[in-house]
Amino acid sequence: MSNSYDLIVLGSGPGGYVAAIRAAQLGLKTAIVERERLGGICLNWGCIPTKALLRSGEVMHQMRHAGDYGLAADNITADLEAIVKRSRGVADQLNMGVTGLMKKNKITVHMGTGKLTVPDKLSVTDEGGKTTELSAKHIILATGARARELPMKTAQADGQRIWTYRHAMTPPDMPTKLLVIGSGAIGIEFASFYNDIGVDVTVVEMMDRVVPVEDADVSTFLEKALKKQGIEIRTSAQLEEIKSSAKGVAVKIKDKAGKVSDETYSHVIVAIGIVPNIEGIGLEQVGIEQDERSHIKADGFGRTNVPGIWAIGDCTAGPWLAHKASHEGVTAAEAIAKELGNPQVHPHALDRRNIPGCTYCHPQVASVGLTEAAAKDAGYEVKAGTFPFIGNGKAIALGEPEGFVKTVFDAKTGELLGAHMVGAEVTEMIQGFVVGKTLETTEAELMQTIFPHPTISESMHESVLSAYGRAIHI
């Protein structure tokens, strides 16, 4: 039967399409089911188009500082429509790319909404309402996640004045006064972008610091940098009330001391996390277990409690990052190939300690592993080192002397427990530490590594040296 496969992947985001390609490479007859656009959120509505927007913001930021470099630029204006058009063009180009990859790897694409009926069968209903039955030896659920909404009924994202990331990416008009709720990666990136193109931006955060998953030193540094750029940051703050009207959004914010202030914003971006896409895909029919936050439970290889059904990416436990989903996709595809009798593949379970995280605001934030506080909580005797960009020649030459690299080691074994960076280009540098952690390097190999001069990456080396009291340029 032509609709019978070795593997069907439900969802074609960075988890799903990568899983499908790896499975096809391993000789499995593979199909992928997508209800919207190949490439999922990441490529169409997330990682990629936001990077295009942020690039526009960054160029604008640089132009405003042209004088610092001996240049002059006058009448700098942002054409929001053109910026968004460029961003959509980038997404479209990559969407075509994934379409080509599916074809090249002979992966059958079924467009429509997929639903498990029994553990080895999936029904796909297309836009016209036509339903096709597919069957497979294995099924990977990679349905992803969507923005979490505010609990208040009066503040549901409508795309008019109250936005999720998706609306914020294709804004109908230019905000004048913007409130960003939540200071995780998504909130901070949009705050950074809109601030760069000249919007008055405020960020509210329930926790006592911005980017709360990062090392406390990074949060402190970033908050200062963002404030310096003109962003208003309100931490330890709670939304009491939020009301949208034609005139704007009226918000009551309670600060740490309990004082409530009234503000009106032209637009609000809700960036308070994600919820997994687990509705209507047949989890209940086949009895797949979910955790207390309704994410699908899966082991280090992606196995759910139902044999033959796997889950990867944002519909499972975090961190909810595209590269984590892709890695899980490869692992699951290899584990499936192994179960189907391929002796050549040796998948390894996901190691959550080695998943990097990046935030593309200005300055950038990148990290991997344990923060200093988390390492101490975990009982490690810690050796930590920090090196500021002000001691780095390249950073000064670039006019980007703001930032630092912090490394956290286990004092007993020299294990690199975590690395935390803030500043220019750090998202492109973190992989050095990720490779190191994956190879289980100690401080000795990192110290022994020759870093090229002049690069900002020399700060990584200096940070390691600093942890052992040996930094040269400070």
Next chain:
Amino acid sequence: MPIEIKMPALSPTMEQGKLAKWLVSEGDSVESGDILAEIETDKATMEFEAVDEGTIASIAVAEGTDEVSVGTVIAVLSVDGEDTDTIAAPASTPPSGKPDTPAMAETAQAAPPSPAQPSPPSPPPSTPAAPATLTTPARHDRIIASPLARRIAQDKGIDLAGLKGSGPNGRIVKADVEAAMAGGSASTTPGIPVAKPATVEMKDETRALLDDRIPHSVTSLSSMRKTIARRLTQSMQEAPHIYLTVDVTLDRLLAMRKEMNAALESRGIKLSVNDMLIKALGRALIDVPECNVAFAGSELITYSRADISVAVSIPGGLITPIIADANGKSLSEIAVAAKDLAARAKQGKLQPDEYQGGTASISNMGMMGIKQFTAVINPPQATILAIGAGEKRPWVMDNGELGVATVMSVTGSFDHRAIDGADGARLMTAFKRYVESPLGMVA
């Protein structure tokens, strides 16, 4: 003229061995009889003596190197007055050793009493040259381990060679060392060197069999274990076994043993039951020579002396030291020899001719409480007796009345290609007779 010191053949069947340890270094002067090295074969570790005197000019095979073929140059000895600096280890040397499969007749000359075997001036013309053996390079299997795993292992005194890696391509990672520290591996005791470089990398066939959902460890087989596996498989595949069981009463033998031990006490000798069973088997084999044989394909070898191989359990496996001429030896001689052989077997100090050969075997699991079992024939022998525990059982006595006797069950395994059931039965009957009327074996 420098003398090449070659990997000795320490037994007739030895083809390769492990250079376990050098006891001399380059530049040391040695005299005839000095111990040069310890060589590990599949069954024992042996000392390798110098025959000539001179100075060790170079060592060509590093200690710890496994699978060194017999005849490989392992060191070069310079005789007096030579400049040792000019003597380098040769890159390759055709070994002067023996052909790959030695014929039985060559055995005597191929196993010299002293294991030291300096190179003869030229190979005997009749000896076909074995394929040229390259001087085995000092091949230390590289241990693939992460820096962190190495650091922790060093700090905790854990030998990485004994660990199995769970990382990519079998790399030893932190988790493996921590598992070893938690007691998952035998090689964790700090300060105690690991007996064998156990695991290097999992073989594909192991991976195919392994169910990695179950906690496990993987260890390389010792050369002894490999030999046991090969020979027992060969035996069961090639020799159709027949099994004949008899029950034997021991009361008279025990009474005689008690009396003899009392008499032997002043000489410091104590007979074990097993010593007496060895003697009984030796006698029985002389009485029934049809069972004292080796099946040689198109011919049958019948031995007229009974050399009994006695299975001795040692750490990591089993070895079978031989009581030669068990029929001709007195019980006290057997007791002394058996005690000495068993003690040295447990230390791995047996010479090959002390455990290779034999015309029939005896395996006693009575002391482990086994009532009855069947043993696998030890090829090329054709007979092995499996001795169960002597235990008090209800027994119909000679006078026809029910009484209590000490009885053991003995099962003989015979190579049915060479031995007919009736001959096997005659051997079992003869054995039973000697045990039940023990004066017959000393008369």
